[in-house]
Structure formats: structure tokens, C-alpha cells
Amino acid sequence: MELKNIDLNLLLVFHQLLAERRVSKVAETLGMTQPGVSNALKRLRVVLGDELSVRTAKGMEPTPYAAQLGEPIGYALSTIFDSLNEGVRFDPGTSSRKFKIGMTDIGEVYFLPALMAALRQVAPDVTISTVRNTAVNLQDEMEAGHIDMAIGLLPQLKSGYFQRKLFRQRYVCMFRKGHELDKASITVEEFERAEHVVVVSGGTGHAIVDQTIERLGINRRVCLTVPHFVAVGHILSASSMIATVPERYAMACMKPFGLKYVTHPLSLPEVSINIFWHARFNKEPANQWLRRLIFERFADGGVISAA
Incomplete structure (x- = not known):
């Protein structure tokens, strides 16, 4: 038959x-x-x-x-x-949906511990995989539906994308406890004389900080340049170098690596960390649910807008 x-x-x-x-x-x-x-x-x-x-x-x-x-x-x-x-309803309690999120190593350090803990409570069979925003053509991959959403400072995501602001954050100076700069504040001269590790994070908006420092005429003693943030905590804890990093990343590194941070002596721009998603997923229930969960856990405020 x-x-x-x-x-x-x-x-x-x-x-x-x-x-x-x-x-x-x-x-x-x-x-x-x-x-x-x-x-x-x-x-x-x-x-x-x-x-x-x-x-x-x-x-x-x-x-x-x-x-x-x-x-x-x-x-x-x-x-x-x-x-x-499936496209008109989503039950997180029974779903085994696999989400793929674009984010940097900073995002993994800051977001994933709390996000995974929240998922275990409300969606125990939902899984997450991450992809580096810099390792793929993020715009094309999201447009093709291979990546559900992205989180970070991503100026390349423009037409056809929605975004929702999670928070704004400043940059700070971070170093090990007991460092000679371990005090309430540091001067521009002390910052300039210190040994620096610099992160060149291509494909993100963090380069604006280095551009601002150069524009201000600051000549840092750059001893080490790395392509990502993930090793910075290890490096600072075992050296006398300092680093200019986003504050929430510094907060996540303090306890595990025995680090401290202070307000940056330079006037650096604050940056906006957003969730981005392609228009094709704007009304998809599972995507909406995860975006809402992330916003509830991490947002300081913000509204939905077209990118």
C-alpha cells in the first residue's frame, strides 16, 4: 500500500x-x-x-x-x-530545543553561568551552544537561520535585525590584588607608565576604546597583545600588568582570579550591550521566550527597536 x-x-x-x-x-x-x-x-x-x-x-x-x-x-x-x-507555541518545560547564540568570550564569562542556572530551573532539556561572533560571518549565519541570536557590542548588525538593549557599561582598569596601583584611584600618568595587556577583539565594537586612548595621545607600555579576553584573568593574576576591560567582565573575574579594578582615569565611552536577532525570528515563540528570559535576568532596561 x-x-x-x-x-x-x-x-x-x-x-x-x-x-x-x-x-x-x-x-x-x-x-x-x-x-x-x-x-x-x-x-x-x-x-x-x-x-x-x-x-x-x-x-x-x-x-x-x-x-x-x-x-x-x-x-x-x-x-x-x-x-x-510547534511554530505557534513553545513549552520550555518539555522542550528539547537547541539554541545557538553568537557571543564573545566576555559574553560567555558573564552570561552563561547565570543563564544555564536559569534554564535548569525552567527548561531542563533546553540546550545552548555558542559561536564566536568573530569566527563566522555573523550577519549571513543569522540571516540563514543557523544562529538564533547574538549578544554583545555588534555594530555590524544593521538592516534586517532587531535589537534590545540589556545594559550600558563602562571600562575600568583591572589588575591583581596587591599591585602597586591597588588603591582607590589611579592617575593618567600612572596608567601610562604601567605595563599593559591589550585585547584586540576583532568583529566587535571594543576597538573603540583603543581608538579613544590613541586619540587622547596616551602612550601605553603594551607588553602583550591577545585576540580575546578569556586569558586576561590568568595573565593579570600572575603578572604586574594591567588591562582596560568592560566593568561586568571585571566583576566576574575578581573572585576567581584574585583581581581588583578601579575607575578608569581616562574619559572612555560607555558601550551598549544588546541582544540581536534577525527579522525572520522576530515572532518565533521559542526565540521570543529565550530573549525574554535573557532580558529578565540581565537587563537594566531598554526597549525593542529595529536595528
Whole structure:
């Protein structure tokens, strides 16, 4: 038997008959006429080569073959229904959705511990994977639907993207406890004389800080340049270097690495950390749910706008 010979509507009528046992009730439930239900059952009997039901005092009783078909057909119809409605509802408590989020190593350090703890409470089977904003063509990957959303300082995401501000943050000076600059504040001269580790984080907006420092005519003693932030805590804890880093990253590094930070002596621009998502996901329920969860956990305020 070929599936092309089976009308899905006939299986729906059959499934409902097994549940209701009366043609009149099936017609009422499915919004059909009784002759329409009878005709559907007649067509299905011809296709399957079985009477499917016999009339008894208790209603229409399934034949042994019909009873055998009942469970797998019911499961198949349920699966089709769930698949068709996946786009209009999302239950985090039962979902096993896999989300892919673009973020930097700073984002992983700051967001992931709290985000994963929240997911374990409300969506234990939902999983997250991250991809570096700098390791892929983020714009194309999000447009293709391969990445659900991105978090960070991402000026390259413009037309076709939505964004929601999580918070603004300043840059600070970070160093190990006991450093000679470990005091309430430091001067521009002390900052300039110190040994620096500098992070060149391509593909993000953090370069604006280095550009500002250069524009102010500050000549730092740059001893080390690295392409990411993830090693900075280790480096500072074992050296006398200092680093200019986002404050929330500094907050996350203090306890694990025994570090301190102070207000930056230079007037550096604050930056806005946003959630970005492509227009194709704007009304997708699962995406909406995760964006809302992130916003509730991390936002200082902000409104939705088109990027």
C-alpha cells in the first residue's frame, strides 16, 4: 500500500471514531455531516480492505485490524499536529530545543553561568551552544537561520535585525590584588607608565576604546597583545600588568582570579550591550521566550527597536 493512496482526512475520521464510537459524535466533533463521516469510513474500508468497525449496542466497535491500527495512527496524527503547531507555541518545560547564540568570550564569562542556572530551573532539556561572533560571518549565519541570536557590542548588525538593549557599561582598569596601583584611584600618568595587556577583539565594537586612548595621545607600555579576553584573568593574576576591560567582565573575574579594578582615569565611552536577532525570528515563540528570559535576568532596561 502506498501512502499516496491514503487521504489524511480519512485517518482523522477513523481516529475520532475509535475515540467516540458513534458516527453522530464524530460528525459533531469534526464539524462534518453524518453522511460525510459515513462516506469517509466507506472510502477507508475500500483502501484498507477491512470493515474497520461493527455496529453494537455500545456503538461502533473496532475490528481486530482496526484496533491494531489505532495506536500507531493516533501517534502519527499527534506527531503531525505537534509539528505543525510547534511554530505557534513553545513549552520550555518539555522542550528539547537547541539554541545557538553568537557571543564573545566576555559574553560567555558573564552570561552563561547565570543563564544555564536559569534554564535548569525552567527548561531542563533546553540546550545552548555558542559561536564566536568573530569566527563566522555573523550577519549571513543569522540571516540563514543557523544562529538564533547574538549578544554583545555588534555594530555590524544593521538592516534586517532587531535589537534590545540589556545594559550600558563602562571600562575600568583591572589588575591583581596587591599591585602597586591597588588603591582607590589611579592617575593618567600612572596608567601610562604601567605595563599593559591589550585585547584586540576583532568583529566587535571594543576597538573603540583603543581608538579613544590613541586619540587622547596616551602612550601605553603594551607588553602583550591577545585576540580575546578569556586569558586576561590568568595573565593579570600572575603578572604586574594591567588591562582596560568592560566593568561586568571585571566583576566576574575578581573572585576567581584574585583581581581588583578601579575607575578608569581616562574619559572612555560607555558601550551598549544588546541582544540581536534577525527579522525572520522576530515572532518565533521559542526565540521570543529565550530573549525574554535573557532580558529578565540581565537587563537594566531598554526597549525593542529595529536595528
